[in-house]
Amino acid sequence: MRIIDDIQTDQSDLRFVIVRVVCMLKVILINLIGCLSVLAGSSQAVTVEDARGLFSIDSVPQRIVALEFSFVDALAVVGISPVGIADDKDPSRLLPEVRQMVGDYRSVGTRSQPSLEVIASLKPDLIIADVGRHEAVYAQLNQIAPTILLRSRRETYADNLEAAAVIGEIVGKHEQMQARLQLHTQRMSEYAAQLxxxxxxxxxxxxxxxxxxxxxxxxxxxxxxxxxxxxxxxxxxxxxxxxxxxxxxxxxxxxxxxxxxxxxxxxxxxxxxxxxxxxxxxxxxxxxxxxxxxxxxxxxxxxxxxxxxxxxxxxxxxxxxx
Known part of the structure; x- marks a missing residue:
């Protein structure tokens, strides 16, 4: 009987050990999945330089509000339609080609004084603002969604191309934007040859x-x-x-x-x-x-x-x- 009891005890201990090992493996697996998820999310994180310094965003934005026409232009050329645009309450002020490319959107008012209330109602995950026009309301904008400040008003041609490249980075369209900028350079050279x-x-x-x-x-x-x-x-x-x-x-x-x-x-x-x-x-x-x-x-x-x-x-x- 003693031997049988010892065998049963050993089997119980073995089952306990197996259960513990299985539980530990489950915990390790769950943690591993969590780590992989974090790493996957981190791979979407981007840090760029804007007018305030460094700007970081953790994931590719899906609901973008653009507060200047040049930003809408940059989004349009890489196939992104913002949910909100500061269009001066006049859609005809957008370049016709851009207007066609972005499709439906909500006007958030004028570029000089966009409506914070309307912007908030759109639940954006990124706001692209102009340092000249919107720096004074940056804090309020940034409370609504991560806000990047770039140059648009009184920008130079070179400034504009740099801003477009930055926008391509933060919306997850780096390669597409670089290809479009290269095409733009080629087209401008072709036009210059005719002048x-x-x-x-x-x-x-x-x-x-x-x-x-x-x-x-x-x-x-x-x-x-x-x-x-x-x-x-x-x-x-x-x-x-x-x-x-x-x-x-x-x-x-x-x-x-x-x-x-x-x-x-x-x-x-x-x-x-x-x-x-x-x-x-x-x-x-x-x-x-x-x-x-x-x-x-x-x-x-x-x-x-x-x-x-x-x-x-x-x-x-x-x-x-x-």
């Missing part, structure tokens, strides 16, 4: 009571330079993106080509046409004054916008040569 080098081209926004020239340091000036041409110097050392000038000052710069983007129908250039000084401009005398879409040239900015601007210049130069 005469070193010509002076001045773009200006024409309002009802003022003309604002966009300098060589503006976005438009950067696109013009990328196409192998120049923007006239304004005669000031504090070069800014745009500056208001008089007719006399325009005559002083005397550009070879003048591209006007009117914001209103009866813009100031229409009024200036009655002035003798207007007739002195070489662009006027040589019939090289052209109207372009001021919204695309001044507001939109972006990869697609720049390509539209290049097409405008090819059209203008072709008309001038014929």
């Amino acid at each position: 005469p080098a070193d010509r002076q081209v001045q773009f200006a926004v024409a309002r009802d009571d003022a003309l604002f020239v966009h300098t060589e340091d503006s976005y438009a000036g950067g696109v013009i330079a990328a196409l192998g041409m120049q923007t006239p110097k304004t005669g000031r050392t504090d070069q800014t993106a745009s500056r208001q000038i008089t007719l006399e000052q325009l005559v002083a710069t005397n550009p070879e080509y003048l591209l006007l983007g009117p914001y209103v129908e009866n813009s100031i250039d229409v009024q200036w046409q009655q002035e003798p000084l207007w007739q002195i401009l070489q662009a006027v005398r040589q019939h090289r004054v052209y109207k372009v879409d001021g919204n695309i040239w001044a507001r939109c900015r972006g990869i697609l916008a720049a390509e539209h601007m290049a097409q405008d210049l090819v059209r203008v130069m072709g008309a001038a040569a014929s």
